[in-house]
Amino acid sequence: MNEADLLTLFLSVNQDIDTQFQFWISITFAVLVASFVADERLSTVERVVVTLLYLSAATILMTRYMSALSHQQDVFRLFDEAGLTRPAVPTIAGGLRLGLFTIGSLVAAASVLFPKFGARRSGSIPVRLE
Numbered sequence: 001m002n003e004a005d006l007l008t009l010f011l012s013v014n015q016d017i018d019t020q021f022q023f024w025i026s027i028t029f030a031v032l033v034a035s036f037v038a039d040e041r042l043s044t045v046e047r048v049v050v051t052l053l054y055l056s057a058a059t060i061l062m063t064r065y066m067s068a069l070s071h072q073q074d075v076f077r078l079f080d081e082a083g084l085t086r087p088a089v090p091t092i093a094g095g096l097r098l099g100l101f102t103i104g105s106l107v108a109a110a111s112v113l114f115p116k117f118g119a120r121r122s123g124s125i126p127v128r129l130e
Contacts, residue, residue: 010087017072024062031109
């Protein structure tokens, strides 16, 4: 493989990493909004089911994210074997993403299971639909 092919492969792997993270952010935001809107209208069984579904999806995305990181290391090895300089990758971004995946998933799951956890909704203005 020449340098252009390796750079294309590298960019493809990075795009996969970004895509997994974007999917995770989308489902997490949806769960947080749904949790807020549903408030206490969901039964305990429904809350547990939603939480399990969310955590399953988050785990799948985390696994795919980790797989993409592994592929990135494979591409780096190809650069090394070809005697080419590796593309720069900000290492702090990977750590922050991993932290966000973990902490964000736990917070989202807790928001579904415990709707009043940390919420101050007693002073809210009632909305009347006509």
